[in-house]
Amino acid sequence: MSAPALEARGLVRRFGGLIATDNVSFSVEPGARQALIGPNGAGKTTLINLLTGVVRPSAGSVFLEGEDVTALSPSRRVRRGLSRTFQINQLFPDLSPAESLGLAISERNGSGGDFWRVAGGKANIVAEVEELLGRFGLEDAMDQPTRTLAYGKQRLLEIALGLASRPRVLLLDEPAAGVPEEERRDILAALAALPAEVAILLIEHDMDLVFNFAKRISVLVAGRLLCEGEPAAIAADERVRAVYLGEDARG
């Protein structure tokens, strides 16, 4: 019970001579609201890919609720409770939101390979799809092809799909990226309403969003973890300021 929801121990990833991730260790507690920030090129994307299993680490390991998942494929990790959203929408253009969510739910409960039952025939799955559609305000668009949805709605569907896997840890990769001002409030409200028991790791550029949402912030610079702490402490940290103002980081 005391194990962190997600933990990285000594993660290293080299691409040829480049060290994209340099001995990163950190953890996300159950139910945490944590943010991972860092300037462009800090290695955030590589770190997400290491955590989710898209990229294998050169050294180090990843633990999910105390269990070593370093050797597991991305889809196995999803079934173990680690799910993610994408900075650039990764949706199913010709499927409707309802179908996409139904798919995610059947995969989670292990009936995704069922080739005999009619999709949408199980009342509990339909009820859960409905609950998720309601939570993210997608009822009106539920039966439209996803490609016809407004961009803000598509961003909401990104998060809804991540949550449909019923994760213990949800990685949100810049959930508000590119969302026009008038639709931002919906995203912020959806983030605020995420279930408290799900640990959230938010990867974000937008400092307003980070400081509104996160209770704990980890700062990644040049592949290394620069510091970690509460928002107030991070905001006051000279090194972080230096990095973000583009000054000498040793200042």
Next chain:
Amino acid sequence: MSAPARSENSVRLAAHLRRRARWRWPEILFWLAILAAIFAVPSRAALINEILIAGLFALSLDLILGLTGVVSLGHAAFFGLGAYAAAILSSEGIADPTLGLVVSSLIAAALGLATAPLLLRGADLTRLMVTMGIALMLGELANRNSWLTGGADGLNIAMAPVLGMFPIGFTGQRNAALYSFVVLFLLFALARRLARSPFGLSLLAIRENRLRAGALGVSTSRRIIAIYALAAGYAGAAGALLAQTTQIVSLDLFDFHRSADVLLMLIIGGAGYLYGGIIGAAIFIVLRDVISSATPEYWEFWIGALLVVLVLVGRERFGERARQLLDRLKRPAAWEEAA
């Protein structure tokens, strides 16, 4: 979670999710029309039989290309293998068509299962080359092993009557068409059921966005291997039907043009909704029949022209135009109200 309230929304949602599961009238009419054609024009039973077999072959390609988005230019490998398996079984004394059909399509499915892992990596171009290469290899194997396959001479075979009652072949053209019809319908119904299942939905998801499908926990590799093996079995069944009903097999079954033609048929009829292969096969074969009796050398010109028009103008656009027209006929003032 409490028991779902049957609100308007949940009724709409359940109806939406299951919308394609029920057999609708146009579909039932479609199958009845084929059956009627077999009885109405027995003189063309051989042509109808050819269409049904090509339709099954194209349906098989639709399972991987239309549903799952996996391209192939070597689908004839499974077609030819099924045909040769059926022929060899028959020459080894297993003359019962249904048994031969089942065994042949299982053999083709086994080859599909064995070669599917080659399709998991790389892009579409890689898959086109790999599938083509496998078909070439199989064709050459059939050529070299003439002790088994008859080599360039092919094999002539004799089949027992279907179910011991209905002779097929040259003197039983209508029975042959009916036999192909029943096999096509049963396999179609299975494919249809599968396409509407959670498994089928996950195939669509792989087609639409394989990265995200994996991120939702779909084991994309396993699903692709499974559907590829099934499609290979379907193609093998089509080949076996051809061998059994024409009672001859030859090396051209593995030819590149077979793989290309079946792709053409599927594209002409439309990929992804399962009927496209059968419709495309009918258009392709009837056009070939009609045009080649008028200008025997130039029928491919018109098939080519049709293909160019379809691809450039886009069937979707045709379809959308037609839908808009229908909508306007139903609600003449709808677009004015919206303005």
